[in-house]
Amino acid sequence: MDSSNTRLPAHRRQRILSELDSKGAVRVEELGRLFSVSEMTVRRDLDALEAEGLLERTHGGALPLRHVHRERVFREKDHEQREAKESIALLAASLIPEGETVLVNSGSTTRLVIRHLARRPDLRIITNNMAAVAELPETVAAEVLLIGGRYRPESGCAVGEWALRLLEDLAPARAILGADGISLKAGLSSPVPEEAALTRRMIEIVNSVDVVADSAKVGRVCPFRIGPLESVSRIISDSDTWAPEFREAGVTVVVPEELALSPSPQNPGGMPGSF
Amino acid sequence: MDSSNTRLPAHRRQRILSELDSKGAVRVEELGRLFSVSEMTVRRDLDALEAEGLLERTHGGALPLRHVHRERVFREKDHEQREAKESIALLAASLIPEGETVLVNSGSTTRLVIRHLARRPDLRIITNNMAAVAELPETVAAEVLLIGGRYRPESGCAVGEWALRLLEDLAPARAILGADGISLKAGLSSPVPEEAALTRRMIEIVNSVDVVADSAKVGRVCPFRIGPLESVSRIISDSDTWAPEFREAGVTVVVPEELALSPSPQNPGGMPGSF
DNA sequence: CATATTTTGTTCGTTTTTGTTCTTTTTATC
DNA sequence: GATAAAAAGAACAAAAACGAACAAAATATG
Known part of the structure; x- marks a missing residue:
């Protein structure tokens, strides 16, 4: 599925975002396996995306930023x-x-x-x-x-x-x-x-x-x-x-x-x- | 496939765009192989296309503008x-x-x-x-x-x-x-x-x-x-x-x-x- | 045909990205 | 609280990609 394009760092980060959007949460280990990259790389991706204000970093993964306030209810x-x-x-x-x-x-x-x-x-x-x-x-x-x-x-x-x-x-x-x-x-x-x-x-x-x-x-x-x-x-x-x-x-x-x-x-x- | 027309730079660039459209992302190395040109040439193509506002350059390749657009705006x-x-x-x-x-x-x-x-x-x-x-x-x-x-x-x-x-x-x-x-x-x-x-x-x-x-x-x-x-x-x-x-x-x-x-x-x- | 222009390829030093190892921090469990 | 497991972070090295500069090739132009 993620044949060649996902090797592009920027594209991988976009896909992390859409993964986050559809799943509601992502884990580092899971993403590393999905994209065939090391967990360190995933962590760096998540850090970068967080710095851009596109997600909320958590231990082991990340959450979408949009609902941080209503997290409890949404959950x-x-x-x-x-x-x-x-x-x-x-x-x-x-x-x-x-x-x-x-x-x-x-x-x-x-x-x-x-x-x-x-x-x-x-x-x-x-x-x-x-x-x-x-x-x-x-x-x-x-x-x-x-x-x-x-x-x-x-x-x-x-x-x-x-x-x-x-x-x-x-x-x-x-x-x-x-x-x-x-x-x-x-x-x-x-x-x-x-x-x-x-x-x-x-x-x-x-x-x-x-x-x-x-x-x-x-x-x-x-x-x-x-x-x-x-x-x-x-x-x-x-x-x-x-x-x-x-x-x-x-x-x-x-x-x-x-x-x-x-x-x-x-x-x-x-x-x-x-x- | 890309026999005659691709030799013209303009055609190659158009094909890069359609490749981008269908794949959602392109890589420099991949395009170089596809068109049998050096990676430097591909890089120059991508730079030119970016200057025209037709795509977004990234490390290793390029992304279509619309995907990046939402991030850019928000960020x-x-x-x-x-x-x-x-x-x-x-x-x-x-x-x-x-x-x-x-x-x-x-x-x-x-x-x-x-x-x-x-x-x-x-x-x-x-x-x-x-x-x-x-x-x-x-x-x-x-x-x-x-x-x-x-x-x-x-x-x-x-x-x-x-x-x-x-x-x-x-x-x-x-x-x-x-x-x-x-x-x-x-x-x-x-x-x-x-x-x-x-x-x-x-x-x-x-x-x-x-x-x-x-x-x-x-x-x-x-x-x-x-x-x-x-x-x-x-x-x-x-x-x-x-x-x-x-x-x-x-x-x-x-x-x-x-x-x-x-x-x-x-x-x-x-x-x-x-x- | 000769010359100018554009396009392309190559080399090489620099930057970015990635993976690995090891230490520190956090989280879960008792 | 103490302890073990998981995850995170720091640091370093390797690989990939980049950009600049120059030379070669193709194309256009007179």
């Missing part, structure tokens, strides 16, 4: 179910047809979704998820529209009256939404009233709703109701042991294995180079 | 004049009276200003500077309102028609603004037309404008004009060797030393724990 939400969320996000993004405008709400799963969507030059992303947008590389291909409003530092997104009003001007075709609670009877729910209100409004203005959620969220009910299950077109998750009842209720449930077994009709071999 | 803006910017930001924030609503635009200096302002529970911050807001800790004390719009990844802020329209609903008392160019004759200017337009509108809707800028920006004129110097109430900077002419023109110039010598009347021992 919990981020590492919990990280792999599940990553595969869900990749799948959800691949299900979006070419040229669409997609509305995306706040949350750590949708953050990963945005990361994938942003690489596609054919898409337009509308979101209140500032944390997700702020961490995107300069090389964003998609057009990104930000919904303003009151900033909620706990989730890194915009909420409130202002955000709700802004949604009135929009009528995108589809939405990819995260929800902390998904239940047959209670539908979608959130622990934060303002985010529930905003997500509810998002559902109202689009034609098609994809919900992304790891299986831990299924069956959970949070205090603030977003809306009933009928408004959901598809649920994209990492397992479908719970799916039969949902499918009976008329919701399509998609899991990564399905994609691997049979090519998705929505995306017949589409955009292979984009991911 | 330079962040580290250049870092100390100066930090002291300017602290001073600018301390000059804001209690209970105000402050409008802040994009930029690396204003990012530091926002960091300071955010610790004060008495303030309300309105900004399009997503990069600044996204890096705030969870413990933000101030209320933060985000101006939405089209996201510009190069500067991590929102711009465009939508952002301009949002400003129409607002009438905050004051603004703290960054500008890449400040000149006696040309006034404030920016290298990005959309950011210039947004900053211009911000100036129009407030009563009082504080401009934060390190001294390197004074005397510089960027291609896109924001507005005349008359619209500026104060310039907060790290040195005032250039200040006399500006003071004659009716602009107050504030530098950190002044704060150290005589306590600011606007902030009589106020909020000592906040900084």
Whole structure:
């Protein structure tokens, strides 16, 4: 894979950065093995990158600089179910047809979704998820529209009256939404009233709703109701042991294995180079 | 393969560029072998292409410009004049009276200003500077309102028609603004037309404008004009060797030393724990 | 054809990068 | 706290890449 180009020191450092971006953390030993260089060289690379303000050095490796402040929160939400969320996000993004405008709400799963969507030059992303947008590389291909409003530092997104009003001007075709609670009877729910209100409004203005959620969220009910299950077109998750009842209720449930077994009709071999 | 045409220097250089485009990086030794020319020749080619602004030279080879671009921007803006910017930001924030609503635009200096302002529970911050807001800790004390719009990844802020329209609903008392160019004759200017337009509108809707800028920006004129110097109430900077002419023109110039010598009347021992 | 110009190759001293060895510091574990 | 393991840092040597200068070759120009 890293045939000849990686021998270029500058290129290796760039790849360290992108490795950091995708993995969330890098280790010296791991990078040395990946690039076939000594650990001393990796250390010198990391030191140089830190001096340039591009990462945060730690014992044994490095962390991205962007989230040093919210490290604790990110760590919990981020590492919990990280792999599940990553595969869900990749799948959800691949299900979006070419040229669409997609509305995306706040949350750590949708953050990963945005990361994938942003690489596609054919898409337009509308979101209140500032944390997700702020961490995107300069090389964003998609057009990104930000919904303003009151900033909620706990989730890194915009909420409130202002955000709700802004949604009135929009009528995108589809939405990819995260929800902390998904239940047959209670539908979608959130622990934060303002985010529930905003997500509810998002559902109202689009034609098609994809919900992304790891299986831990299924069956959970949070205090603030977003809306009933009928408004959901598809649920994209990492397992479908719970799916039969949902499918009976008329919701399509998609899991990564399905994609691997049979090519998705929505995306017949589409955009292979984009991911 | 590269039989006849490659013998022409111009063609070889074009092929170097396409090689760079497909591979993501090129090495001197590799190109020398590919074109059967000496490494010295390749080096001269790469130097020429760099002089034309078509690639970025590195040790052992070259990288495409776009990859390096984001790093360069971030690194330079962040580290250049870092100390100066930090002291300017602290001073600018301390000059804001209690209970105000402050409008802040994009930029690396204003990012530091926002960091300071955010610790004060008495303030309300309105900004399009997503990069600044996204890096705030969870413990933000101030209320933060985000101006939405089209996201510009190069500067991590929102711009465009939508952002301009949002400003129409607002009438905050004051603004703290960054500008890449400040000149006696040309006034404030920016290298990005959309950011210039947004900053211009911000100036129009407030009563009082504080401009934060390190001294390197004074005397510089960027291609896109924001507005005349008359619209500026104060310039907060790290040195005032250039200040006399500006003071004659009716602009107050504030530098950190002044704060150290005589306590600011606007902030009589106020909020000592906040900084 | 002769001459000027450009392009290329070679040599050699200098700088950058890398790996190794050894010591010091940090981290984990009891 | 004490101890062992892992990682980091310092210092040195080897290798790779660079740049300057000059000579040779190719190309253009009269």
